[in-house]
Amino acid sequence: MVLTLLAILIAALVASAAVAAFVPRSVVAYGSAGAAAVVVLLALVALADASEMGSLALPLGPAGSAMHLVLDPLGASFLLLVFLAAGPRALFAEHIPGSPLSHAALALILLAADACTLAAGLLLLAFGTRSSLRAATFGVVCLVAALALMAPASAAWPDCDFAAIRAVPPEGWRAGAVLFLVLLGVGSSVARADSVASVASCYVLIRLLLDLSGPAQPLWWGVPLLIIGIIAATAGSLRANFAITLHAVLSIGSLHQLGFALVGIGLAMIARSVDLPDVTLLALQAIWLLLACHVLCQTLLLLCAGAMESGAGTRRLDRLGGLIHRMPATAMCTLAGLSSIAALPPGLGFAGFWLLVQALLAAARIGGFGLQLLIAIVAALAALSVGLVGVAAVRLFGVACLGRPRTPRTAVAEDAQGPLRIALVGLASLTGLLAVLPALALLPAASALAQLANGGADRIAFAVTLRPSAEAPGYPAAAIAGLLLVVGAVLFWLMRRDRSQGHRQEAAWSGGFAPPPAWLPFGDPATQYGPASFAEPLRRALAPLLATIIKLGDGARLRLVRLGHRSLRAVQALAAVSVPRSVATALALLVLAASAWLVAP
Numbered sequence: 001m002v003l004t005l006l007a008i009l010i011a012a013l014v015a016s017a018a019v020a021a022f023v024p025r026s027v028v029a030y031g032s033a034g035a036a037a038v039v040v041l042l043a044l045v046a047l048a049d050a051s052e053m054g055s056l057a058l059p060l061g062p063a064g065s066a067m068h069l070v071l072d073p074l075g076a077s078f079l080l081l082v083f084l085a086a087g088p089r090a091l092f093a094e095h096i097p098g099s100p101l102s103h104a105a106l107a108l109i110l111l112a113a114d115a116c117t118l119a120a121g122l123l124l125l126a127f128g129t130r131s132s133l134r135a136a137t138f139g140v141v142c143l144v145a146a147l148a149l150m151a152p153a154s155a156a157w158p159d160c161d162f163a164a165i166r167a168v169p170p171e172g173w174r175a176g177a178v179l180f181l182v183l184l185g186v187g188s189s190v191a192r193a194d195s196v197a198s199v200a201s202c203y204v205l206i207r208l209l210l211d212l213s214g215p216a217q218p219l220w221w222g223v224p225l226l227i228i229g230i231i232a233a234t235a236g237s238l239r240a241n242f243a244i245t246l247h248a249v250l251s252i253g254s255l256h257q258l259g260f261a262l263v264g265i266g267l268a269m270i271a272r273s274v275d276l277p278d279v280t281l282l283a284l285q286a287i288w289l290l291l292a293c294h295v296l297c298q299t300l301l302l303l304c305a306g307a308m309e310s311g312a313g314t315r316r317l318d319r320l321g322g323l324i325h326r327m328p329a330t331a332m333c334t335l336a337g338l339s340s341i342a343a344l345p346p347g348l349g350f351a352g353f354w355l356l357v358q359a360l361l362a363a364a365r366i367g368g369f370g371l372q373l374l375i376a377i378v379a380a381l382a383a384l385s386v387g388l389v390g391v392a393a394v395r396l397f398g399v400a401c402l403g404r405p406r407t408p409r410t411a412v413a414e415d416a417q418g419p420l421r422i423a424l425v426g427l428a429s430l431t432g433l434l435a436v437l438p439a440l441a442l443l444p445a446a447s448a449l450a451q452l453a454n455g456g457a458d459r460i461a462f463a464v465t466l467r468p469s470a471e472a473p474g475y476p477a478a479a480i481a482g483l484l485l486v487v488g489a490v491l492f493w494l495m496r497r498d499r500s501q502g503h504r505q506e507a508a509w510s511g512g513f514a515p516p517p518a519w520l521p522f523g524d525p526a527t528q529y530g531p532a533s534f535a536e537p538l539r540r541a542l543a544p545l546l547a548t549i550i551k552l553g554d555g556a557r558l559r560l561v562r563l564g565h566r567s568l569r570a571v572q573a574l575a576a577v578s579v580p581r582s583v584a585t586a587l588a589l590l591v592l593a594a595s596a597w598l599v600a601p
Contacts, residue, residue: 002042002052003071006111009035009042013104017128020099029091032100036087039107043080046071047444055113067120068113068161073448074211075110078203080444081292082106082196085299088423089196092303102128102197109200114161115147118204125197135188142185143204146178150212162212169214179221182208183228195254195298199291202261206287210268210452219273219367223374225266230378230385233259237388238542241395242535245315246305249396250298254341256385257294257349260356261287263378267359272454274366281453282359282468288445289352289438293340296434297349300427301337304330307420308400311413317396317531322405327415329424331401336428340435342393343386346481348431351438351466353386354475358468395534403528436481439463 013035020028046052053076057066086103105128108121119140126136152168170178186201205225209217236255243249264287271279307330308323309315324331340347360379364372405411416424434441442449467474 013100017101032090070113077445139188146181222266222270229262240392286355307416313409320400338393
């Protein structure tokens with residue numbers, strides 16, 4: 001019944017997308033938000049009652065074949081997670097595509113049970129999010145080719161559904177080709193800066209690599225994901241410290257959680273290959289918490305950034321300041337989201353990062369020296385990434401919300417009101433609740449994670465403390481939150497008690513300078529910390545390293561040109577190739593080769 005209603009809802013969303021250009025935007029937004037709320041309710045019903053899950057065949061496939069939909073614990077949990085954030089984004093985030101077509105595409109991807117349905121969902125997502133259709137088509141072709149290699153020889157294509165593929169895991173050269181095509185296809189089709197589409201890409205990776213590829217994968221399968229994930233996490237955290245607008249900092253900074261999720265997927269595959277279900281479950285729990293934090297907190301922060309831009313008239317950090325005085329509700333919701341994104345305790349992001357670190361420590365003895373060295377490097381870079389994203393969060397909140405206003409428009413900024421304010425407070429409250437009780441966030445995905453970990457029945461129960469094992473002390477988020485509240489209250493009381501008339505009061509983040517004169521009402525911007533105050537030290541510290549990398553890269557490129565090309569015409573032909581795609585392909589092949597070496601005994 002639930003799956004039938006979901007299929008009807010997808011058809012209604014596709015039909016409404018055809019007339020969306022002829023109706024007011026508010027009608028489309030409310031319709032998309034209402035559809036997202038219905039999907040959330042149906043997902044909750046399916047998770048509460050296992051009998052509501054099943055499969056459905058629709059006579060809409062190519063050449064008279066059917067499109068297959070399936071609702072299982074994995075798809076239902078991701079439906080709940082994705083559409084929980086899709087409603088507020090459709091209503092209030094005007095700069096983020098939230099059309100009915102994109103919602104129908106997301107539902108189709110999460111319910112797909114064969115290659116044709118998955119390909120249709122990916123193409124609809126490209127149309128709905130106004131992405132590059134050529135890149136999406138290339139990604140769909142790669143994914144369909146991967147599924148074709150995974151399908152058994154006796155299965156009829158394209159009627160071969162995921163159930164038939166799951167019974168025949170790839171082996172030998174097919175395993176390497178499947179991994180390469182899946183990584184290339186997912187990266188080309190649904191890996192967007194948009195957090196909801198990025199979570200859909202992680203779902204496709206989990207579905208294809210952990211679910212459809214059998215109960216265990218080759219050991220080296222997890223190595224490329226470890227490398228790609230930690231590079232994405234570190235690069236995203238670093239780039240967030242140089243961005244100059246609110247939306248750029250939030251969009252780039254959130255890449256570190258997606259990178260950690262990829263690291264978790266790689267760890268889960270490595271642990272499954274050596275039959276360690278407890279370590280696999282730890283990695284899967286970390287993935288789920290990281291994705292939940294990414295979707296909820298990224299939605300909250302992007303809505304806060306939109307409210308700041310609307311209230312202050314700009315999104316540039318160097319023109320913002322003092323918004324905590326004019327927009328206190330928005331500023332506090334921003335602080336709640338940033339604390340989780342930056343993996344600060346007791347945030348939801350810290351719970352996911354803590355579980356990921358536990359999984360890294362537990363997997364440190366798997367494989368030979370090469371794999372153990374890689375896991376140690378990943379752990380060190382993960383700590384570096386968390387430190388960098390913490391600096392980026394302090395930079396954003398300190399520059400935009402603390403100190404004095406830098407422009408007249410910022411001095412009269414208006415706080416979010418009405419439904420937007422309710423949405424911000426609601427998302428911040430939900431994030432805070434899940435941060436204090438992270439096990440509550442794991443309950444919707446308990447059955448799906450246990451199945452992926454080869455653990456059989458549900459092995460995740462509600463508990464106040466997250467424990468990697470029965471004898472481990474665990475992570476008591478509620479106790480840490482209570483302790484921080486007590487310490488904060490004591491410090492606030494001491495500051496109020498020791499205040500004397502002889503001390504001058506100045507706004508935080510103003511550098512301790514005296515109040516500005518009447519002829520300079522906003523003060524001198526040079527007396528306040530600005531975006532460059534954090535970016536310049538990092539830029540100077542990294543300048544020698546970047547120069548060395550560029551010099552080595554130029555030298556390697558010249559040697560390759562001399563060895564591989566004997567004529568100027570061949571060099572010119574190489575230069576005519578699309579640089580991004582060729583570089584991406586070369587890096588992917590290099591990562592696969594390094595993976596085979598690292599797992600060698």
